[in-house]
Amino acid sequence: MRQTTLIDSKLLHLIITRLSCQLIENHEDFRNAAIIGLQPRGVLLAERIVEQLKSMQPKAAIEYGVVDPTFYRDDFRIHDKPLIARETNIPFSLEGKHVIFIDDVLYTGRTIRAGLEGIMEYGRPASVELLVLVERRFTRELPIEPKYVGKSVDSYDNQQVKVMWKKDGGEDKVMLLTE
């Protein structure tokens, strides 16, 4: 197993700051916006972004929720492992809101598709923008593209992009794993 560091801790911090600045540029005080993290790993990135936004815009009231895509996935009864749902918690309506949808890695786009369907159960958003930390290029199986990207990478099918967080007990970094 070969491991390469794609993003180290210093760069990761810079990327989170940059993505937050881009969000502020487009949404100012977030009055009509809502941030939704995708379970399970996108939530960890979303929490960091929300934290960063609050330190940069202390007066902004940022609405934040999490959505779980499990019940909307297209591989129910196909996948080898059981699909166990995690918490969905969106304690506000998304009707007419500009939703910033956050996940850590964009690969085939199928999880995002399922997550989008989950989001739509909470109202009809004015728009949904996708923010990802790592975009794997040329691997999409659905027409889904992000608006905000931390880093784009080219990778093979036998590789995995792994995002690690201090919260999990390690350090903040993104690795590319190859067999």
Added chain:
Amino acid sequence: MEERWGRGQSNVANRMNTMKVTEQRGLSVKHLLGIKDLTRADIELIFSQADEFKEVLDRPIKKVPSLRDVTVANLFFENSTRTRLSFELAEKRLSADVVNFAASSSSVKKGETLVDTVNNILAMKVDMVVMRHASPGAAVFLSRHIEASIVNAGDGTHEHPTQALLDAYSIREKLGSVEGKKVVIVGDITHSRVAISNIYCLKKLGAEVMVCGPTTLIPKHIESLGVKVEHNLRKALEWCDVANMLRIQLERQDAGVAYFPSLREYSMQYGLDKALLNSLSKKIVVMHPGPINRGVEITSDVADSDQSIILDQVENGVAVRMAVIYLLAQNMKRG
């Protein structure tokens, strides 16, 4: 979340994803025939998924598309209102196709056997069968003869697993956990499938269980299941945190056998009224699996009091049944 669906399962990415979710195991069983067959991990998995389905049921759109390619047959060879409605709602909220069958209006009356009836229904491409039957072991029997996944919705005096699951789930919701809690089951234990399933479920989750009722309605050797036996209702209620009051199952009692002198006398000895409830040294939780015979095992003011969680049980029933059906459906691969 990094995952590639529907591609070759042998590549590294998939294997590593599998490693990442090894703690995500499914149910250890293909059918839900009884609580006896479940592990504690199975029960806890059902509860954690029921939590997520409760959240779905609180949404404006109370429906998810997970089971849109699954067809479920509800076969009720015995009368039922609550359980059948609860299962049907659970199935519909998971987007399954549902067919209903009631024995009173079917070919069973014309002499068809159980296996023939079910096989004819399965020939119409049904994936899952929810069955209530008057014979103990009917669900187990069926599971040996047909391919579909079976959910036992009550088989005679044997088991009623989803009722026990929703009872334990309601205790967990009300008291935070089931572990270490003291639960007394009061009434007709001999003829009650709810009592047996509840005993298995509560014991597996680490609760202490007591049964209380007249000697004639408590099976001999029930202590071998690890439960205490008490014949004095007041003593039992003083001991417990939760009292589950069962109905007298007149329809299951042998004709010509008097298990107690009269309903009035039973009610005086084993009925729970407000005066008795208020005289206890602590506030206990009161449960009832329904249908209630008001004034027999429980009086109206107790059933409607703030200590009663009877309607929470009914509400939780849908979420728990959604969890059971969802998890069993995962074990049937799409053909």
